[in-house]
Amino acid sequence: MGLLGPQVIGPVASQLGESTDTVQRGLQTGSAAMLAGLVAKIGQPGFLGQVFSLITNPANGPSALSNLTSNLGSLASGATSSPVANLGSQFLSSIFGSNTSSVTDSIGRSVGLSSGKAGSLLAMAAPLVLGVLGQHVRQNNLSAADLGSTLKAEAPSFQRFLPAGLGSLFGGASNLTAAVPAKVATGNRWLWPVVLLVALLLCLFWFFNRTKAPVSDAVQTASTAAANAGTSALGDFFKTKLPDGVELNIPRFGIESKLISFLGDSSKPADTTTWFNFDRLLFDTGKAELQPSSQEQLGNIAAILKAYPNAHVKIGGYTDNTGDAAANVALSSARAKNVMDALVGAGIDSSRLEYKGYGDQYPVGDNATEEGRAQNRRISLLVTQK
Structure with missing residues (x-):
């Protein structure tokens, strides 16, 4: 050595x-x-x-x-x-x-x-x-x-x-x-x-x-974030304090950091294109139930929404193009709903949340490759009101 x-x-x-x-x-x-x-x-x-x-x-x-x-x-x-x-x-x-x-x-x-x-x-x-x-x-x-x-x-x-x-x-x-x-x-x-x-x-x-990469560009569209998901590190975990005083331990380039930056920036209005990809949610193949390890990130997102009580969000579910298209829509919808239900269970009012399953629509990767299919299997979040 x-x-x-x-x-x-x-x-x-x-x-x-x-x-x-x-x-x-x-x-x-x-x-x-x-x-x-x-x-x-x-x-x-x-x-x-x-x-x-x-x-x-x-x-x-x-x-x-x-x-x-x-x-x-x-x-x-x-x-x-x-x-x-x-x-x-x-x-x-x-x-x-x-x-x-x-x-x-x-x-x-x-x-x-x-x-x-x-x-x-x-x-x-x-x-x-x-x-x-x-x-x-x-x-x-x-x-x-x-x-x-x-x-x-x-x-x-x-x-x-x-x-x-x-x-x-x-x-x-x-x-x-x-x-x-x-x-x-x-x-x-x-x-x-x-x-x-x-x-x-x-x-x-x-x-x-x-260390030379810009950290301030916290907002990415679904296409950009998903395309880079396989190659970009989440970065070091660090502690940050939310406006209500709650402290979170989150990765520097994860969805939590990006969402906090977006919600705290008054110059960036809510729109229909700025999606944030969850990066630590896990499901069993072909199933809609969240694995227990997903609770850490869901808890963080719930804490962020509590700290920004005016924020409303939409949860989008996506799949690759493997299998039946209608079944993919149903699976992506069930997964998105389970994420929304988990946030409700963590104390977020359901009136602030909505969900939709898009199936294999809006791919961000090449479905001809395993890497691309992995990018397309995702859960994303859109801020609909700030």
Whole structure:
């Protein structure tokens, strides 16, 4: 682990307000989680081929890694729609799927970082990890099966960095210790330190440049907010006091911060286009019931509405285009109603609230991709009166 020395970790730790030890462990754990997720799913039908197609995609060609490591500022400044960055997003989705939030939560808890920081680290490091794998495949003329054996051979070197219980999120850890032919394992010690190094370099540039991003632009339309949801961090949690004296602990770039800024700005009237996306509401697939973890954000929104008693809001529910259109409208409507009912249950008068389900209307992402479909599955809030 000599590549992760204090001279490199120090500036990142300073930007985060964390100790160098915490940042180092966060990087180690995040990189280990990506690799462990790959190894644990190698035996699933079609998975290795899917990942190998990302690794060998022309966008992840010979110049991809050098371009990323020499032009990290473009990623940090918001130019995250490049082909290789999109591949990185698909890479993460392929590995973790619906377990992404659970994985980031586990990483954050294990090292003492917020889930937002852990998630941002994974999202920003993924294109570089993908680039390292692509470089190794090309240099060694590996097949998909060869790559699988290589990753299995590396498993013991990164397994020890995994948080307790994280293996269960990957469907078990049995694959992490699978035996591989000796000839494939020989010389494979390249992977782990290089992955750590490139992940650290990316985080270094991203955290440095993140502080330059404007924080005052708190109002976003649904299209802008949803399109950026997969790549933008919620930011550090901070304590803020509402006009009625209630104190909230909220993420800097979450819906709560944006809503407070909007309601407190008399120069910005209520309109029909300024939607705010909830960012910590969870539903089971195909169901309308809110998961218990959603209560924290719902409680915050209720507190904000109590502090601004003249505000009226509309809750909008949206789905992707999977399945029957009429069923999607019904599901989105039921979800929006449950959010509204939760706010009523938290003490908000129902006369200040309304809801509507839009189904797969008004997509903000490409329904042809998993990432786009995830963006389209959302609950949003519109201020109809201030």
